[in-house]
Amino acid sequence: MSIERSVATELGTGWFGAGLSPHALTRLADCASTRTYATGDVLMREGDDTHPFGIVSSGRVALRLLVPERGAITILTVEPGDLVGWSALVAPYRATSTAVAVEPTGLLEFDVPALRRVLREDPPLAATVYPRILEAVARRLGATRHQLLDLYTQQAEHVPW
Amino acid sequence: MVIAAASSPAFLPRGELDRLLDLLHDDGRTVIGPMARDGAIVYDEIRSAADLPVGWTDEQAPGRYRLRQVDSPRQFNFTVGPQGWKRFTQPPRVPLGTATRDGVKVEFETATPEPRRLAFLGVRACEIAALLVQDRVLAAGPFADDDFRARRANALVVAMQCTRAVSTCFCTSMGTGPEVTDGYDLALTELDDGFVIKAGSQEGERLLGKLAPGKADEAQQASVADGVAACRASMADQGVAAEGLPARLMDRLDNPRWMEVADRCLACANCTMVCPTCFCTSVGNVSDLDGAINHTERRWDSCFNGDFARVAGGNFRPRRQDRYRQWLTHKFATWHEQFGTSGCVGCGRCIAWCPVGIDVREELAAIAPPYEEPAAPPTPAPIRGAMLDGLSPLPMVSYSPAVSQPAPLRADSSVATVRAVAPETADTFMLWIEPRDAALLQASPGQFVMVDQPGFSPVPISISRVADGALWLTVRAAGAATQAFTSLEPGAQVGLRGPLGRGWPIDRALGRDVVIVAGGIGLAPLRPTIDAVLAQRDRFGQVLLAYGARTPGDRLYLKELDAWANAGVEVAQIVDRAGPEWLGQVGVVTQVLDRRDWHGRDAVAFVCGPERMMQATVSALRTAGITRRRIFVSMERHMDCGIGICGHCQIGPFFVCRDGPVFAVAELGDLFGREGV
Numbered sequence: 020m021s022i023e024r025s026v027a028t029e030l031g032t033g034w035f036g037a038g039l040s041p042h043a044l045t046r047l048a049d050c051a052s053t054r055t056y057a058t059g060d061v062l063m064r065e066g067d068d069t070h071p072f073g074i075v076s077s078g079r080v081a082l083r084l085l086v087p088e089r090g091a092i093t094i095l096t097v098e099p100g101d102l103v104g105w106s107a108l109v110a111p112y113r114a115t116s117t118a119v120a121v122e123p124t125g126l127l128e129f130d131v132p133a134l135r136r137v138l139r140e141d142p143p144l145a146a147t148v149y150p151r152i153l154e155a156v157a158r159r160l161g162a163t164r165h166q167l168l169d170l171y172t173q174q175a176e177h178v179p180w
Numbered sequence: 181m182v183i184a185a186a187s188s189p190a191f192l193p194r195g196e197l198d199r200l201l202d203l204l205h206d207d208g209r210t211v212i213g214p215m216a217r218d219g220a221i222v223y224d225e226i227r228s229a230a231d232l233p234v235g236w237t238d239e240q241a242p243g244r245y246r247l248r249q250v251d252s253p254r255q256f257n258f259t260v261g262p263q264g265w266k267r268f269t270q271p272p273r274v275p276l277g278t279a280t281r282d283g284v285k286v287e288f289e290t291a292t293p294e295p296r297r298l299a300f301l302g303v304r305a306c307e308i309a310a311l312l313v314q315d316r317v318l319a320a321g322p323f324a325d326d327d328f329r330a331r332r333a334n335a336l337v338v339a340m341q342c343t344r345a346v347s348t349c350f351c352t353s354m355g356t357g358p359e360v361t362d363g364y365d366l367a368l369t370e371l372d373d374g375f376v377i378k379a380g381s382q383e384g385e386r387l388l389g390k391l392a393p394g395k396a397d398e399a400q401q402a403s404v405a406d407g408v409a410a411c412r413a414s415m416a417d418q419g420v421a422a423e424g425l426p427a428r429l430m431d432r433l434d435n436p437r438w439m440e441v442a443d444r445c446l447a448c449a450n451c452t453m454v455c456p457t458c459f460c461t462s463v464g465n466v467s468d469l470d471g472a473i474n475h476t477e478r479r480w481d482s483c484f485n486g487d488f489a490r491v492a493g494g495n496f497r498p499r500r501q502d503r504y505r506q507w508l509t510h511k512f513a514t515w516h517e518q519f520g521t522s523g524c525v526g527c528g529r530c531i532a533w534c535p536v537g538i539d540v541r542e543e544l545a546a547i548a549p550p551y552e553e554p555a556a557p558p559t560p561a562p563i564r565g566a567m568l569d570g571l572s573p574l575p576m577v578s579y580s581p582a583v584s585q586p587a588p589l590r591a592d593s594s595v596a597t598v599r600a601v602a603p604e605t606a607d608t609f610m611l612w613i614e615p616r617d618a619a620l621l622q623a624s625p626g627q628f629v630m631v632d633q634p635g636f637s638p639v640p641i642s643i644s645r646v647a648d649g650a651l652w653l654t655v656r657a658a659g660a661a662t663q664a665f666t667s668l669e670p671g672a673q674v675g676l677r678g679p680l681g682r683g684w685p686i687d688r689a690l691g692r693d694v695v696i697v698a699g700g701i702g703l704a705p706l707r708p709t710i711d712a713v714l715a716q717r718d719r720f721g722q723v724l725l726a727y728g729a730r731t732p733g734d735r736l737y738l739k740e741l742d743a744w745a746n747a748g749v750e751v752a753q754i755v756d757r758a759g760p761e762w763l764g765q766v767g768v769v770t771q772v773l774d775r776r777d778w779h780g781r782d783a784v785a786f787v788c789g790p791e792r793m794m795q796a797t798v799s800a801l802r803t804a805g806i807t808r809r810r811i812f813v814s815m816e817r818h819m820d821c822g823i824g825i826c827g828h829c830q831i832g833p834f835f836v837c838r839d840g841p842v843f844a845v846a847e848l849g850d851l852f853g854r855e856g857v
Contacts, residue, residue: 092757092758093760094766095767096764096766165793165796168792171730171734171793
């Protein structure tokens, strides 16, 4: 069907799908569909046991943590090409932040139970998908470390200048 | 000044040494020479030969110096004491000038050097070498220090060849002695009954003519030759392997021995104080109580001092191992690149006067031993920093092929008038300032100025715009001096010095894509670059500005960010953290680069921000295909003088204030992002 083909094509053009075999692309596309979120839509809330997983194709999703007395703090925005909801594939499968579309956002969204089943049944496919998930999470970890350093702040030290 | 001696050696009987001193006194010179005081040989005023330390000799070893009386008529029967002659050529405190404040008006008066006419008596070969090293450092660079030049020009050098050495001496391996070959007016060699004397300059010839000593006989000349040769021979086993040492040392920046020596080092700075070539200084202020009259002076400083490499945001060499490595690698390696010579003359003072007896010869042998045959550096060979050709920046207004002549470096401030001070963010503000000296308006993008307020240390501030006859400086209120800027009213005056440093090589980006990556206040020195690109937008390809800030409220130049976007610059802003009201990107600036599907083959990148952020950015830019020769970073270091003579802002062979602050990443090599340099 034409819609499935366009999902497979879209999957194949981004970094996530690049280099995947036609077989892998087809199996993944079989459990993916395009979906749009309006500004303000909440994709998931921190702690949700079931939540979507997908690749952002357009728009922007803010990942937020609620800090009592400080409110919701945006700690990262997810931009086109980025994964959102990777925790749906990794135990304990619980959302690590609240994800809010801050612009009209397009997602290549996976049917999570179906995707998990496919990955369980098809180890060679899993062996190509999980490294990509790991790569995305590792990039996010690296960026988070830089944010932790709070590089732009002034050290509170006495200086003569 | 110095010419080769034409005359054959003469002999001055010991009893006639006072005739030489009288001649020098008659010329209006104060004679400075050795005397025994406080258990050491020190250099001070010699009124007659009776002041000389007759019969005294010295014993030196690591951490040990002793004077001993021996039965000898000799007056120069010792080697070198704790003081070098730099005490007289570059004294511990030198007045730089006076700044006066009268209401909002300020005035700056530069001190005029008024050196005494001196004669240095008893200058050893290694010490002459040290004077020649000082000449290169303080008088032969882009900035020549008037005070040093005047003192040096007014000092006559009466050398004394060594006929004995102590265990700390290693002039032979540094190629500086014991023979006196150059850089003297008169050279003496002491024998038991007098001195063999020769002239090395016209002034020396004139003095020798007046002194009219008899010729040295063959036996006397042979005694001199034998004495000096014996001295040389006695140092055969106590040197350093100087050949190839600079490269070996820079190959060993990660040697664990640096940590071991740092465990012993007290960071007391003794070695730098007694070193005859260490030149680092800092600028200090002495003010009257109401701040109306402020004397500035240059004071000896040391790279071992804890605050030496401190900047507003932190300290680049917090550990003793960093500071010891800086000292040793500067002295024996990067000095060559900076001044074409070793910074060590082999006098051994740093060994004797180290309170814990650290011996540089031993450390060098352990850290950077000669390579075993066949000579091979460790692989892969480290990339060493070196200046690239053709990176000189062009003036801000035009990219004419004619290379602009850099303005001569100046040590004096000129008056500038404040037009306005306006807050930019919670902790930064804009200082809008009109210089009296039009040269300041010729600044290139990326250059900086030293802003001088009477009573405060001068502050290096990058220029964030030149327009309408004025400079825009974006300042973060960090300490007392920058806080004081915030209370300046329109019409108030401050001092300005500059433009200083090497800016962004915008000419290298002509016809190419331009990637500008700014972090925090790092956007300030990049703004003139954006101005320059927009002034001739069609001469560049795509232009991306990726700007990272801590929070949305910490972003600079908010209105201009939109204006730039409308004028043909792709502006991507990203903040570390934000509240829900912020709908822009959150994350780190490298994510902006990582997410783009692009190739940097035709791009030039200009990056400014905290060094750690620049490292991550350079890595992302290289992944995108931009070579290290086309990625330029603006480095931060402690800039105290701004003209490359105080020594504070060094990174490897570079003085950041003079050779930078903008460098191609390829120029910095492995020094970029390295801890403790």
